[in-house]
Amino acid sequence: SGCSGTSADSEHLYSITHNIRLIEGGRYLKLPKVGVMRARQHKTIPDDWKLKSATVEHLKSGGYTATILFEYETQAPEPVRPVHIVGLDYASHGLYVSSDGEQADYPRFYRQMEPRLMREQRRLSHMVKGSGNWVKQKRRIAKLAAKVRNQRADFLHKTANRLAARYDCVGVEDLDMKDMSQSLALGKSTMDNGYGMFRTMLAYKLERQGKQLVTVDRFYPSSQLCSDCGYRNKDTKNLYIREWTCPDCGVWHDRDVNAATNIMHETRRLVQE
Template identity: 40%
Template sequence: MKTYNLAFRFRIYPNKVQSNLILQTFGCVRFVYNKILGKAKEIYELEGKNKIITPASLKSEFPFLKEVDSLSLANAQMNVKTAFTNFFQKRTAFPKFKSKKTARKSYSTNSVNNSIRIENNCIKLPKLGLVRIKLHRNIPQNYKIKSATISQEPNGAFYISILTEFQRDIKEVSSDNNIVGLDFSMSELFVSSDNQRADYPRFFRKLETKLAKAGRELSRKVEFSSSWYKAKLKVAKIYQSIKNSRKDFLHKLSRELVTKYNAIILEDLNMKGMSQALNFGKSVADNGWGMFTVMLQYKAMFLGKQVIKIDKWFPSSKTCSSCGNIKDSLSLGERVYSCECGHTMDRDLNASINIREVGRSLLAY
């Protein structure tokens, strides 16, 4: 039996008192993070050492910190410690201070002695008590709650991400011939080797005009005025609608694929580099390909199936899936692949078949 972690995200509906305490906790966590980082920076500049103070040392000077969940402040300290460790090991740049205007509104707390638990249609949280929750899916009883992260979206909605731990003996499923290759498509998300096309709805493009209009209305308002906040909320709601629609579509599509196939083969693409090189930034971001591949990987793992990523430099589009001949050049405008051997096929379908066969050899290995 192996131990696994899985997070569940739900919408929560705190009352006014609870909402105010959550907002207060956001502020205190940011305040503690900046204070600890500031002190660590002083020590580093004077002594060149990695030394982190504790939140407890700040409570005597700042009594308001006692009003919020102490574990949320402890997690802020751990975040500073992690950031400094990464800096000292030359994995990242020097940590930055959190801004009230730009920092994500969230805090994390840990479950100690069952302090975080589901009770009917509510969730019990430290300091907050029982908070109403929309349980659109059940957490299995054998899943142990380890921690929770409470966050607020720009549209004002509150969410909770519950991290669970469970043990499961996952038996690998034989791939046999039940394998599919997926070739990334800018307009359709992917084309499979079975000629399935995702027909991605392009949620951002659908609401782009509406979003641009709301953005123009926001730009005409006096910053931080009452009308400015209303216009800003309108923009945030449109973005949230796009985000929710995209995630819902990708969750359902990834579940369909991992249920149908025993092995899924993909290219290990650099989406950021692709969007910059080809000036397809909006289309790439709208597709959510990175999010989609992550969903495929963890859902396949829990079913004992495989998701294999092949080398991004493999010429899947230029290779003939019939004879194996590789073309010297193939422009993006050529949507039909024609080979000297007489083989003619849709470009994306040809590429997905090549991806499947390369992945098949990796599975056999």
Template identity: 40%
Template sequence: MTKQILKAHKVRLYPNEEQQIFFAKSFGCTRFIWNRMLSDKIEHYKSTKTELKNTPAQYKKEFDWLKEVDSFALANVQQNLRAAYSKFFKGFGFPKFKKKGHRDSYTTNNQKGTVAVTNNTVKLPKIGHIKAKFPSIINGLIKSTTISKTPSGKYYASLLVETVVEPFTKTHSKVGIDLGLTDFIVLSDGTKVANLKFLAKLQAQLTREQKILAKRREGAKAANRKLSDSRNYQKQKIKVAKVYERITNCRKDFLHKLSFNLIKNHDVIAIEDLNVKSMVKNKKLSKAISDSSWSAFTTMLAYKADWYGKKLVKIDRWYPSSKTCSGCGHLLTKAELPLQVRSWNCPDCLQDNDRDINASINILNEGLRLATLKTVGATGLA
């Protein structure tokens, strides 16, 4: 049975000089509206202890140049700020002010074909057709698009499309996944996928480029010259950004391909629900954990399982998967199984356990147990 989903397609744009100027204005106006609305909300609350219900329209009267950009771009700023406040009241961080050159972007909506695609262009409101390169065929109704500029100077359009997907054929296969640092994942069938450590591989190059950037910064300050006016500094800044971009792109490509293959080949996938935010506070492991991108991988598995009719079960983070023998259920203490021990013999059933494979088998068994409970509860038999 087909399913209707919202899917984002990231498209590389090649704007001409006039279009780049328009994008720069749009980035600046949306950033200004966000910062001004946020600032006014903060000041209003300080004086009245109530929330200010401000809108972009009221600022257009005072700042006439805001009319030069797409009105939907400004309207979406209001929606995003409202969402940021809602998250804050739910316990997330308070909305932050935006800085120039940091995640420059704006979002516009498709209204009766104002956003469209051809074989080699993307059409946008107020600016028309822009040359583009499409990595895949786009089928479906375009709902909105987000235009962004990377620190390396590249432009992208992320097209949100309402489309239909076919569920994958059932394989009747079930697998448990143990996340790790030496091996990125270990499956309950014994398969191990190496951790490619993209940041670590390019760390030497990144460090070298960052040192040159620091020297250029010192040189500009010594000459009493603004960094924005220093050509050598700006060129080196782009070189550093390109290294970071390469790391990010390689990691995303690896995670997408791996998650897709797992969803395609297995009907039920069980995985640990790790608290990565707390784990990265460990200074010795924080860089390695961040480089692994466990959260991004789990997120990809979740939405792809939903798209293609598969089931992802998350195991409680406190479940002792490594310390429990998958053969008989004997539980070791933390002292009996320190982190550096990678294999152990069960004192009860004498089974030889590879730490990671044993953990993935236990994760699968626990996942199947939880999936059965949810199924029974849903049918009213619990």
């Protein structure tokens, strides 16, 4: 949960005799030596959870974040028999396209903020390093960057929650996101959409419900195979081909939906094995 107050840049505090407490349903956080501070709690904490410790961090943007550790009893969920399976084909601009034809439509938060960030960076470059105005400008830029991170995380959490609630099993490609982020053409979009973070979120949200995330081998030719008859069209290696008709069975394909459907088929095969 996020909070505001006064603390060191990063300090770990242990809960002794309830000296760390959430008050009034999480509206306030009590910390030793600091006192009671207003807090913004990101999720509801059940009454039977035992608060163990808190780590308070002073952010570059000027705010404070308290990461709180709780202890509680849990049981492993019963495994869900995968009936409703979906495949996700990675899309650098929109995050993914699913085998059901759904597009994530990621809003590209960094791209939206980029002109403003560049403008503020130019202002910073004209200031005297270490001056009061320079420090204020650095904090202003940090706040804009933090806003982008928060918007991205919020969107990815909600999208992952929706998929985890709707499907028993989700299939994704085993992509090297670090390598893709270094691409001159797609690097910024890859860093912007946070697909690696999204896969991590999706994996643990599914696992909590007894469901699973299946990773398909990165060399599986999902974009080249006809999802209807299995014909392999090597011409589709060209990324500029966004739709094609199978020479063998005559079925028309949207490139991304076809790839996602093939990922779904391969996921079903791997699960059955």
